[in-house]
Amino acid sequence: MYEIPRWAxxxxxxxxxxxxxxxxxxxxxxxxSVRLDSATIAITRSGGHKGFxxxxxxxxVDLDGAALTQxxxxxxxxxxxxxIYRRFPDTRAVLHGHSxxxxxxxxxERAPQIIIQGYEVQKxxxxxxxxxxxxxxxxxxxxQDMTRLANMVGPRLSEAPMGxxxxxxxxxxxxxxxxxxxxxxEGIEFLLACALERRRK
Amino acid sequence: MYEIPRWAxxxxxxxxxxxxxxxxxxxxxxxxSVRLDSATIAITRSGGHKGFxxxxxxxxVDLDGAALTQxxxxxxxxxxxxxIYRRFPDTRAVLHGHSxxxxxxxxxERAPQIIIQGYEVQKxxxxxxxxxxxxxxxxxxxxQDMTRLANMVGPRLSEAPMGxxxxxxxxxxxxxxxxxxxxxxEGIEFLLACALERRRK
Amino acid sequence: MYEIPRWAxxxxxxxxxxxxxxxxxxxxxxxxSVRLDSATIAITRSGGHKGFxxxxxxxxVDLDGAALTQxxxxxxxxxxxxxIYRRFPDTRAVLHGHSxxxxxxxxxERAPQIIIQGYEVQKxxxxxxxxxxxxxxxxxxxxQDMTRLANMVGPRLSEAPMGxxxxxxxxxxxxxxxxxxxxxxEGIEFLLACALERRRK
Amino acid sequence: MYEIPRWAxxxxxxxxxxxxxxxxxxxxxxxxSVRLDSATIAITRSGGHKGFxxxxxxxxVDLDGAALTQxxxxxxxxxxxxxIYRRFPDTRAVLHGHSxxxxxxxxxERAPQIIIQGYEVQKxxxxxxxxxxxxxxxxxxxxQDMTRLANMVGPRLSEAPMGxxxxxxxxxxxxxxxxxxxxxxEGIEFLLACALERRRK
Numbered sequence: 025m026y027e028i029p030r031w032a033x034x035x036x037x038x039x040x041x042x043x044x045x046x047x048x049x050x051x052x053x054x055x056x057s058v059r060l061d062s063a064t065i066a067i068t069r070s071g072g073h074k075g076f077x078x079x080x081x082x083x084x085v086d087l088d089g090a091a092l093t094q095x096x097x098x099x100x101x102x103x104x105x106x107x108i109y110r111r112f113p114d115t116r117a118v119l120h121g122h123s124x125x126x127x128x129x130x131x132x133e134r135a136p137q138i139i140i141q142g143y144e145v146q147k148x149x150x151x152x153x154x155x156x157x158x159x160x161x162x163x164x165x166x167x168q169d170m171t172r173l174a175n176m177v178g179p180r181l182s183e184a185p186m187g188x189x190x191x192x193x194x195x196x197x198x199x200x201x202x203x204x205x206x207x208x209x210e211g212i213e214f215l216l217a218c219a220l221e222r223r224r225k
Numbered sequence: 226m227y228e229i230p231r232w233a234x235x236x237x238x239x240x241x242x243x244x245x246x247x248x249x250x251x252x253x254x255x256x257x258s259v260r261l262d263s264a265t266i267a268i269t270r271s272g273g274h275k276g277f278x279x280x281x282x283x284x285x286v287d288l289d290g291a292a293l294t295q296x297x298x299x300x301x302x303x304x305x306x307x308x309i310y311r312r313f314p315d316t317r318a319v320l321h322g323h324s325x326x327x328x329x330x331x332x333x334e335r336a337p338q339i340i341i342q343g344y345e346v347q348k349x350x351x352x353x354x355x356x357x358x359x360x361x362x363x364x365x366x367x368x369q370d371m372t373r374l375a376n377m378v379g380p381r382l383s384e385a386p387m388g389x390x391x392x393x394x395x396x397x398x399x400x401x402x403x404x405x406x407x408x409x410x411e412g413i414e415f416l417l418a419c420a421l422e423r424r425r426k
Numbered sequence: 427m428y429e430i431p432r433w434a435x436x437x438x439x440x441x442x443x444x445x446x447x448x449x450x451x452x453x454x455x456x457x458x459s460v461r462l463d464s465a466t467i468a469i470t471r472s473g474g475h476k477g478f479x480x481x482x483x484x485x486x487v488d489l490d491g492a493a494l495t496q497x498x499x500x501x502x503x504x505x506x507x508x509x510i511y512r513r514f515p516d517t518r519a520v521l522h523g524h525s526x527x528x529x530x531x532x533x534x535e536r537a538p539q540i541i542i543q544g545y546e547v548q549k550x551x552x553x554x555x556x557x558x559x560x561x562x563x564x565x566x567x568x569x570q571d572m573t574r575l576a577n578m579v580g581p582r583l584s585e586a587p588m589g590x591x592x593x594x595x596x597x598x599x600x601x602x603x604x605x606x607x608x609x610x611x612e613g614i615e616f617l618l619a620c621a622l623e624r625r626r627k
Numbered sequence: 628m629y630e631i632p633r634w635a636x637x638x639x640x641x642x643x644x645x646x647x648x649x650x651x652x653x654x655x656x657x658x659x660s661v662r663l664d665s666a667t668i669a670i671t672r673s674g675g676h677k678g679f680x681x682x683x684x685x686x687x688v689d690l691d692g693a694a695l696t697q698x699x700x701x702x703x704x705x706x707x708x709x710x711i712y713r714r715f716p717d718t719r720a721v722l723h724g725h726s727x728x729x730x731x732x733x734x735x736e737r738a739p740q741i742i743i744q745g746y747e748v749q750k751x752x753x754x755x756x757x758x759x760x761x762x763x764x765x766x767x768x769x770x771q772d773m774t775r776l777a778n779m780v781g782p783r784l785s786e787a788p789m790g791x792x793x794x795x796x797x798x799x800x801x802x803x804x805x806x807x808x809x810x811x812x813e814g815i816e817f818l819l820a821c822a823l824e825r826r827r828k
Contacts, residue, residue, distance in 0.1 A: 046650075047247075051349040051412035073408055122346060124415065128422045131343060142734060144769060144796035145725060148654040154771045155795055166345060168355045192356055193345035207676055211654035214727065221731045224425060224827060248448075252550040252613035274609055323547060325616065329623045332544060367546060369556045393557055394546035425626060449649075453751040453814035475810055524748060526817065530824045533745060568747060570757045594758055595747035626827060 026084035026092035032058050032066040035202040037077045039119060040068070042206055044075025048121035048213065053194065057105045058202060059116045063087055065109055070099035103170045104177065108198050111181050115198045117205035122194035125216040129223075130163055130191040137162045138189070140215050148211040149185045150199075161212070162188040186212055227285035227293035233259050233267040236403040238278045240320060241269070243407055245276025249322035249414065254395065258306045259403060260317045264288055266310055271300035304371045305378065309399050312382050316399045318406035323395035326417040330424075331364055331392040338363045339390070341416050349412040350386050351400075362413070363389040387413055428486035428494035434460050434468040437604040439479045441521060442470070444608055446477025450523035450615065455596065459507045460604060461518045465489055467511055472501035505572045506579065510600050513583055517600045519607035524596035527618040531625075532565055532593040539564045540591070542617050550613040551587050552601075563614070564590040588614055629687035629695035635661050635669040638805040640680045642722060643671070645809055647678025651724035651816065656797065660708045661805060662719045666690055668712055673702035706773045707780065711801050714784050718801045720808035725797035728819040732826075733766055733794040740765045741792070743818050751814040752788050753802075764815070765791040789815055 036056045043049045043056075054074045057067035068074060069083050083096035087106045091098055105118045129138060140146060141158040149159065162180040167173040173190070180188060187197035187208065195212055199205040237257045244250045244257075255275045258268035269275060270284050284297035288307045292299050306319045330339060341347060342359040350360065363381040368374040374391070381389060388398035388409065396413055400406040438458045445451045445458075456476045459469035470476060471483050485498035489508045493500055507520045531540060542548060543560040551561065564582040569575040575592070582590060589599035589610065597614055601607040639659045646652045646659075657677045660670035671677060672686050686699035690709045694701055708721045732741060743749060744761040752762065765783040770776040776793070783791060790800035790811065798815055802808040 050415035051346055051408040053346055073404065122415070124418045124422060127344065127419050132423065142795045143730065145654055145656055155769055166356055190345070192343045203676065207654045214653035214725070217727045218730050220422070221727060221823070222735065251616035252547055252609040254547055274605065323616070325619045325623060328545065328620050333624065367557055391546070393544045421623070452817035453748055453810045455748055475806065524817070526820045526824060529746065529821050534825065568758055594745045622824070
């Protein structure tokens with residue numbers, strides 16, 4: 025079976041604690057992964073609270089989502105992680121979390137995306153150098169069928185500089201390392217919290 | 226007198242700290258219990274802050290709410306815990322907490338329940354496999370007479386897949402172990418926070 | 427000079443940390459005291475952040491507010507603490523904190539008090555046994571002249587089962603020991619957060 | 628190369644952790660500095676999360692913003708720190724953070740400043756002795772060109788008793804030591820949170 029390196033488990037456990045401290049992994053929601061090599065990722069096991077992960081909570085899967093760890097049951101959403109790693113070869117960390125702001129905005133916004141413009145924090149996203157451009161966060165309809173959901177997500181990954189948001193569900197964010205993935209998730213959640221406040225007026 | 230096992234005290238103390246970190250046990254509110262055997266539970270003593278429990282804060286009671294620990298004064302709400310353990314033989318942990326979102330919604334909603342639909346987090350509740358179904362969280366009028374309150378709760382336990390919410394008071398949640406009870410409480414509070422935000426529009 | 431016992435310093439330092447963790451002592455706001463004997467209290471020194479108190483941050487004063495610790499400058503608001511200890515001989519702890527909810531409500535509410543009714547958490551206050559009665563939290567106009575402010579507060583202490591709230595400023599709460607004072611402050615702030623949410627509709 | 632004293636690194640690392648605990652340095656936002664002598668400051672390096680600073684995250688620059696630490700890339704906003712230290716010789720600490728309340732208010736308020744009046748917390752700012760006076764927090768249009776931005780800020784520093792706020796971006800606050808700078812930042816953020824709540828009515 026695949027031996028998961030210590031740094032990978034540590035990065036995932038640490039990310040889970042951080043996301044929990046912000047309230048972004050309620051109940052057993054969310055999942056977290058890192059790339060181990062061109063064909064393999066380490067990802068959180070299905071179920072269990074992501075704020076209290078242990079070494080046993082992390083399993084290895086290939087890029088089709090098949091488990092490389094004995095007795096491991098990958099979460100159904102593993103496929104969405106694999107889709108991102110296949111599409112972006114430089115991506116080394118993927119985070120999926122739920123927030124109150126993201127959940128509410130994604131259910132109440134009828135447009136196919138949320139437009140973010142005028143915020144300094146936008147500059148955390150790859151290639152962004154100014155607050156002046158409009159950034160799009162795609163909104164995807166939720167679906168319990170992961171293949172169907174992945175098919176909805178696929179065509180929109182090219183217009184997703186921040187990541188994407190599944191309606192009533194949560195955010196997917198990725199980056200070249202875990203620190204940047206956590207920073208981007210925090211950036212998106214800050215921007216969504218601002219957007220929610222501004223809709224209230 | 227009944228000897229309470231270490232794991233039971235630890236589970237209860239840990240749950241209290243977690244609930245306090247989220248602001249769900251304000252003042253001396255809330256109470257926490259685990260099943261010890263078919264006829265006995267361990268539960269927090271009346272009074273005292275649930276975020277700072279010690280070994281002495283946990284007492285044993287039978288399923289009629291009578292104390293099995295010397296000099297122990299069970300809280301009046303112990304009866305509501307007993308009712309849940311009698312009704313659901315597999316239940317091993319019960320949590321009762323107060324939140325701002327739950328308190329406000331329960332006072333302002335005139336319908337006899339809050340309907341939750343369209344949220345991925347719904348899947349934390351027993352038997353739920355999709356965000357598409359409507360889940361009902363029963364609202365019960367508050368009453369200082371616990372027998373009368375238990376009589377109001379009883380008939381509604383069969384329509385309470387998430388737990389129930391006493392108006393102006395707080396949430397009761399249960400599960401087969403403490404980790405799942407904490408996850409479900411967090412799930413309900415996340416959903417109530419979303420519902421409150423969406424009512425503001 | 428007066429020797430302040432260790433328990434008094436510890437109670438005050440611990441209360442400051444707790445209040446800071448909730449955001450109730452912003453900037454250098456707030457002050458905290460305990461009764462040492464019938465004629466003396468220990469109280470936080472003027473200035474400095476209440477979340478990071480040290481042994482040196484706590485001074486002794488008599489019930490007229492005169493310092494009993496060398497080189498000690500009591501805060502001007504010490505007089506409001508003394509007023510409470512003189513009026514209520516059983517009071518052993520007084521807390522003064524600022525919250526966003528309390529500040530906003532106290533500035534926007536034109537009535538001379540905030541009425542709290544229908545909340546289970548009301549039962550934390552002395553003599554309250556039900557959620558059904560209306561409790562009054564007096565609102566006092568802010569004044570930089572402490573003698574004038576104390577004269578405004580005095581006549582209203584008899585109608586202040588929860589404590590009182592100075593407009594645009596903060597809450598004063600007291601109890602027979604520090605744990606109960608902290609529980610009551612948390613109870614008031616929970617109730618004010620609920621009241622603020624409900625005004626938004 | 629310039630040797631940065633231990634206290635300077637410690638003050639900056641501690642300030643970053645505190646700001647992160649409040650959510651004021653989302654993603655890689657914010658920067659933090661202290662004065663080392665009349666011509667030199669220590670400041671956070673460009674990039675990286677300000678809640679997890681290490682000794683290597685702190686560099687020395689002169690008051691024109693030129694690096695005195697080998698291989699150091701100062702953040703572009705270093706110039707705004709230098710501008711404050713040059714203008715106010717007694718200033719020894721400068722903080723720049725982002726908050727949801729400040730971001731939202733700064734984008735939605737059309738006036739050239741936010742007026743703060745009637746709050747006790749105003750007294751944290753230099754020279755303020757009462758809640759009764761109106762304090763002005765200048766709002767500056769955001770600009771990615773730091774020289775142009777500094778030219779906009781310069782003339783308004785004389786009317787900035789609290790600091791200033793760049794629209795869609797964040798707050799600049801300063802004081803004679805780090806503890807007071809942190810207290811003032813907390814004071815501003817408390818006041819902005821109150822102002823945002825009150826606009827909702």
